[in-house]
Amino acid sequence: MQIRRGSRAALAMIAVVALVIVGCARQQAQQPAGPEKLKIGIVYDVGGRGDLSFNDMAYAGLQRAQQEFGDRIETRDLEPTAGGENREELLRLLAGEGFDLIFGIGFLFTDSVQRVAKEFPNVKFGLVDGFIPDLTEDSNVACLLFNEHEGSFLVGAAAALKSTTNVIGFVGGMKIPLIEKFEAGFIAGARYVKPNIRVLSDYAGTTGEAFRDPVKGKELALAQYDRRADIIYHASGGTGIGVFEAAVTRDRLAIGVDADQSLTVKEDQRGRILTSMLKRVDVAVYETIKAFIENQYKGGYRTFGLANDGVGYAENDYNRDMIADIKPRLEELKQKIVAGEIKVPQSRAELETFLKTIPK
Amino acid sequence: MEYLTSLVSLALIASAIRVTMPILLTALGAVYAERGGVVNIGLEGIMIMGTFFGAVGDFFFAQAFPSLVQAVPDLAPVAGVLAAILAGIAFALIHALVTVTFRVNQIISGVALNLLAAGLARFLNILLFTQATQSPGVRGFTPIDIPLLRDVPALGLLVRGISPMIVVGLLLVVISQWVLLRTRFGLRLRAVGEYPLAADTLGISVTRMRYAGVLLSGALAGMAGAYLAIEQAHLYFEGMTQGRGFIALAAMIFGNWWPLGALGASALFGYFDALSLRVVRLPVPYQFISVLPHVVTILVLAGFVRRAQMPAADGVPYSKEEE
Numbered sequence: 001m002q003i004r005r006g007s008r009a010a011l012a013m014i015a016v017v018a019l020v021i022v023g024c025a026r027q028q029a030q031q032p033a034g035p036e037k038l039k040i041g042i043v044y045d046v047g048g049r050g051d052l053s054f055n056d057m058a059y060a061g062l063q064r065a066q067q068e069f070g071d072r073i074e075t076r077d078l079e080p081t082a083g084g085e086n087r088e089e090l091l092r093l094l095a096g097e098g099f100d101l102i103f104g105i106g107f108l109f110t111d112s113v114q115r116v117a118k119e120f121p122n123v124k125f126g127l128v129d130g131f132i133p134d135l136t137e138d139s140n141v142a143c144l145l146f147n148e149h150e151g152s153f154l155v156g157a158a159a160a161l162k163s164t165t166n167v168i169g170f171v172g173g174m175k176i177p178l179i180e181k182f183e184a185g186f187i188a189g190a191r192y193v194k195p196n197i198r199v200l201s202d203y204a205g206t207t208g209e210a211f212r213d214p215v216k217g218k219e220l221a222l223a224q225y226d227r228r229a230d231i232i233y234h235a236s237g238g239t240g241i242g243v244f245e246a247a248v249t250r251d252r253l254a255i256g257v258d259a260d261q262s263l264t265v266k267e268d269q270r271g272r273i274l275t276s277m278l279k280r281v282d283v284a285v286y287e288t289i290k291a292f293i294e295n296q297y298k299g300g301y302r303t304f305g306l307a308n309d310g311v312g313y314a315e316n317d318y319n320r321d322m323i324a325d326i327k328p329r330l331e332e333l334k335q336k337i338v339a340g341e342i343k344v345p346q347s348r349a350e351l352e353t354f355l356k357t358i359p360k
Numbered sequence: 361m362e363y364l365t366s367l368v369s370l371a372l373i374a375s376a377i378r379v380t381m382p383i384l385l386t387a388l389g390a391v392y393a394e395r396g397g398v399v400n401i402g403l404e405g406i407m408i409m410g411t412f413f414g415a416v417g418d419f420f421f422a423q424a425f426p427s428l429v430q431a432v433p434d435l436a437p438v439a440g441v442l443a444a445i446l447a448g449i450a451f452a453l454i455h456a457l458v459t460v461t462f463r464v465n466q467i468i469s470g471v472a473l474n475l476l477a478a479g480l481a482r483f484l485n486i487l488l489f490t491q492a493t494q495s496p497g498v499r500g501f502t503p504i505d506i507p508l509l510r511d512v513p514a515l516g517l518l519v520r521g522i523s524p525m526i527v528v529g530l531l532l533v534v535i536s537q538w539v540l541l542r543t544r545f546g547l548r549l550r551a552v553g554e555y556p557l558a559a560d561t562l563g564i565s566v567t568r569m570r571y572a573g574v575l576l577s578g579a580l581a582g583m584a585g586a587y588l589a590i591e592q593a594h595l596y597f598e599g600m601t602q603g604r605g606f607i608a609l610a611a612m613i614f615g616n617w618w619p620l621g622a623l624g625a626s627a628l629f630g631y632f633d634a635l636s637l638r639v640v641r642l643p644v645p646y647q648f649i650s651v652l653p654h655v656v657t658i659l660v661l662a663g664f665v666r667r668a669q670m671p672a673a674d675g676v677p678y679s680k681e682e683e
Contacts, residue, residue: 048493048598079492081482083599202637212493214593215600219375219637226371238494238597245594266497266594 038101040065040289041094042077045106046084046208049077051238052265053258054281058105058128060259061285069293084208088112095120101292103128103285107178108208117141124297126288128281129178131301139299144284146304148178149185150337151277151311152233153344154330155255156189158275158313159231160197161326162253169200169224171217171243173236174210177347179203182235182257182277184351185344192342193329195358200224204239217242218249225250231274233257241265247272260314275323276314280304307338372634374517378592380630381529382407382584382601386608387615387622388536389580394617395540396573397553398459399466399675402473403581404605406451410444410585412481415596416488417443418498418589429499437501441525441586448582449575451477456574460567463677474605482598495596498589501525523591525583532580536619549573553671556678566678581605610657616669629653 042062044055059077066075076094080087087104091112094102103126104113110130117125117140125141135141159168170186172179187199202220204210217239221232225246232247233255234240240257244265247254256262256276265273284304291297304310313330315323323330336342345354386403393400400406418440422429429436451473458469486492503521510519540546551559552569560566584604589596611629615621636650 049491050489050494050496081598209599209602212597212599213602214595214597215379215588216637218592219379219634222375223371223637241497241595242593 037072037074038293039097039099040073040075040101040103040292041099042075042103042105042285043087043090043094043109044077044079045108045211045237046080047211047237048079051212051241052261053240053256054237054279055105056264057259057279057281058103058285061282061289062103064282064286065289069289072293073289084108088116091116092119095123099123101126101289101297103288104130105281106130107176113141124292124299126285128284135300137298137300142288142297142299143301144281144288144304145301146279146281146284147306147311147344148235148277148279149181149188149344149346150306151279151313152182152185152235153189153192153337153342154306154313154333155233155275155277156186156191157193157333158189158323158326158330159186159233159255160190160194161329162274162322163194163197163230165228165230166194166196167198167200167228167230169221169229169232170202171220171224171232171234171236171240172201172203172210173205173239174208175203175206179235180348181346182233184347186233188345188351188354189333191355191358192333200227200229204236211237211239213239214242214245218246221246221254222250225252231255233277235277244269244272256314260316262314262316262318270318273319275319278312278314280310280312283310306334370515370517373631374522375637376627376631376634377518377526378523378630379633380626381523381526382588382592382604383608383611383629384533384623384626385529385584385587386581386605387611387626388532388619389577389584390609390612391536391540391615391617391619391622392549392573392580393577394573394612394674395546395553395671396549396570397556397671397673397676397678398456398570398574399470400452400455400574400577401467401470401606401609402451402455402477403470403577403608404601404603405470405474405477406448406578406581407585407588407601407605408474408477408481409447409451410582411589411600412484412495412585412596413447413582414440414444414586414589415495415498416484417441417586419496422499433499434501436499437590440498440590441583444582444586444589445579446582448578448580448585450578451582452574452578455578456571459677460570460574463679466675466677478599481596485596485598493598495589497595500591500594523587525587525591529587530623533619533623540619545572550671552678553673556673556676560678560680570678581608584608607654610654613670614657614660617671625657628656 047055049055049059062075078090095116101124105128107129113125113127114132127141128144131143170183172183190197190199204213204216221243224232231253232243234243235257243254248269253274254272255274258279261276262270262273345351418436421439422436455469455473458464459466482492489495501524504524506519509515548564549569552566556566588600607629611625612622614625632649632653
């Protein structure tokens with residue numbers, strides 16, 4: 001009995017080892033021969049591909065680069081586990097495998113990119129949404145930052161102009177300064193065009209999980225709709241899918257984020273999306289790759305705002321009629337922001353001061 | 361005053377019922393497993409399988425039979441729920457095989473199931489949908505009105521436009537209570553959980569009864585997962601169970617291993633969960649509210665409120681030779 005058990009265990013071990021070897025052999029066989037290609041990798045934020053917003057935008061940028069420079073680059077994208085704990089491992093994996101340019105998508109990558117970039121000085125990094133202090137043009141990290149508050153200001157104004165109940169809502173993902181930037185811009189925009197409007201505001205949580213909880217997103221949105229909000233803006237990644245569900249259930253409107261979500265959501269939700277706050281992560285990723293291929297890569301900081309169309313509001317076949325009447329007003333506000341006449345607040349504290357400057 | 365009235369508003373209760381359902385179904389499953397004497401902490405993993413296969417069944421059925429689904433839209437979610445139940449049973453079968461037939465420690469097997477489920481769901485998702493963490497959107501059930509009750513204006517949101525799975529779930533509670541208390545199967549299951557040697561002596565197959573209990577728990581946890589994916593979120597999302605399988609175990613214990621008790625406990629969890637989402641302007645942070653039912657559970661388990669009466673042979677593998 002003892003011997004049999006031992007031999008069984010040995011057999012099992014051999015089977016596993018054999019499987020691993022076969023697996024490795026097949027992977028090696030797939031490696032294409034030919035001239036050395038530049039290797040470009042992406043590690044997504046929690047929420048992962050298919051969130052129809054933030055991460056899918058990054059993927060779109062990578063895809064565009066792949067289509068255009070397909071013969072010169074080789075790309076790979078990885079998704080961290082649900083909690084995102086292994087994001088640094090994945091960065092290190094890519095760097096260790098000799099990738100030349102690696103993107104960390106999302107604010108949560110800030111510390112990890114900083115550490116890994118120090119360990120691999122010859123690898124270039126792109127960090128979306130994260131801010132690492134004291135970078136120069138020669139650094140191997142490029143922080144790709146967005147003026148989300150500017151775009152949020154415009155959709156806030158759009159929501160206020162379109163609201164009939166005079167109550168609108170905001171659903172944030174994780175409660176961090178980055179998402180509060182969306183909130184501050186949204187409230188500022190709404191109050192700027194309608195000083196007496198009421199803005200409800202909720203967050204899904206305080207961890208990365210808050211970006212991937214559509215169940216909670218739906219309940220939060222339903223609660224806001226029940227409190228008479230008729231338009232809800234979400235800045236919550238995958239959680240926002242629940243917000244759209246709620247909008248369908250209650251027959252109200254919602255505003256998307258990052259991507260033009262009218263185009264990415266399900267059929268029945270499209271008509272319920274007033275517009276989306278565009279955050280062109282795809283442009284940021286694509287342009288960084290392009291610069292890298294052309295040997296123009298620069299470390300440091302790059303900001304995408306209204307002025308260079310890095311953020312904005314979405315217009316498409318589904319919402320064109322809905323926003324036709326307010327479009328001139330939005331364009332006018334956009335010009336004012338670009339010209340610096342309106343200085344959009346970026347935080348709760350700045351919002352307080354901003355609200356005092358609005359004439360009642 | 362505003363928040364005092366909002367504590368009992370219909371919208372809140374409707375929300376609480378929605379949040380309660382997945383916990384309730386899984387807790388119900390746990391009752392069957394533990395009444396038969398098998399601890400199943402793999403329920404979280406089985407639920408994960410349920411969420412994944414619920415979405416997969418729904419999605420691929422709609423793709424495979426578009427004309428059929430066009431005619432009867434609810435067929436797709438039904439297929440999803442069935443797929444989730446089958447996946448749950450298959451997963452529970454592993455647990456039953458390992459713990460009942462091979463008498464491995466039940467906790468370890470459960471933990472292994474949870475780990476396996478998380479990895480397997482991701483692997484299969486990449487295989488089927490070429491992305492790791494979520495499925496495409498799927499169709500839910502057409503909401504229904506409860507006949508007779510729907511005309512009572514005071515009940516409003518509670519009886520109109522609700523998910524048919526809620527009705528099924530509540531019926532299952534009543535049926536389960538009856539099965540455990542009044543049927544031969546229920547009596548035998550409980551006997552096997554209390555004193556398997558006695559049951560065995562009387563000619564009841566301990567193995568068969570325990571398999572039945574564990575497989576039922578798998579079916580119910582799978583269904584709970586399907587509810588999350590198909591009815592709540594309309595897609596599969598990695599980690600969307602958020603530990604509800606474990607909360608369900610707590611609810612089952614809090615409910616003293618009875619279906620009706622599990623209903624009460626799940627409703628308590630669901631109510632506080634919904635409350636923490638709804639009442640934003642309470643003087644205390646919402647985290648305190650959502651932690652309340654868990655504190656109560658600990659107090660109950662510690663015997664402060666009443667003695668928990670678990671089945672005597674719960675968690676103990678049974679073998680004829682060793683007794």
